[in-house]
Amino acid sequence: MRYTTHYESPLGLMLLAGDGEFLSGLWFVGQKYFAAGLCGEPLVNDELPAFAAARAWLDDYFAGRRPASAGLPLAPAGSSFRRAVWDLLREIPYGETTTYGELARQLAARLGRSAMSAQAVGGAVGHNPLTLIVPCHRVVGADGSLTGYAGGIERKRQLLGLEGVDMAGFYLPSQGTAL
Structure with a gap:
């Protein structure tokens, strides 16, 4: 049910x-x-x-209290690849960001591969069914663009601001798939 x-x-x-x-x-x-x-x-x-x-x-x-998600009873449905990406997302600390390319490098290392597609990782990030708890909003473009958030770029900006992320190095893209 x-x-x-x-x-x-x-x-x-x-x-x-x-x-x-x-x-x-x-x-x-x-x-x-x-x-x-x-x-x-x-x-x-x-x-x-x-x-x-x-x-x-x-x-x-x-409320800005930095809750831990470790004790939450979570069961997101997805392929083993997607779940591996979502596990990496849960490791991004509150108030910090990473890039799709960095996630791809980390996943490749965990899987014993020489490389992994940042676009494939980005697809898994975009299909995250547990927004906020699995913090996909903390992933940004390598060029500093605030792109790729299914909840909308303005929400992504607000969430990163709530977490105290220094927004000086980021920009809002003028076009893209997640605007």
């Missing part, structure tokens, strides 16, 4: 999804790939423990 509930964040309404025990999705309503993988008509249930834990985490995050 699949369940959903909503969370009203300072950056807009969010949808949480899960199976009753684990959180499998967290999206800004209307974002790119919104509710991807959520099949059928889920039941609304505001009282599930996984949702309560996620709401508490979100409350702490938006």
Whole structure:
């Protein structure tokens, strides 16, 4: 069985999804790939423990308290490649950024390969079903562009600002796939 509930964040309404025990999705309503993988008509249930834990985490995050996601009951659905990328995303510290190329280098090293496509990594980052908790907003272009966030570039800018990231070296692209 699949369940959903909503969370009203300072950056807009969010949808949480899960199976009753684990959180499998967290999206800004209307974002790119919104509710991807959520099949059928889920039941609304505001009282599930996984949702309560996620709401508490979100409350702490938006209050600037740097919550740890290690204790959250997470179960994102995806290929082994995507899950490996999402695991790397969870290692990006609060208030810091990395690039798609750096993630590709790290993943290649973990998999014992000489190289990995930054574009393939970017595709996995973009399909992250647990926005914020799996911090895909902390990934930027190698040239300093704030690109590639399914929740929208303006939200990405606001999230990085909330985390205290020095925005001086970044810019908003004038065109791209995630504007």
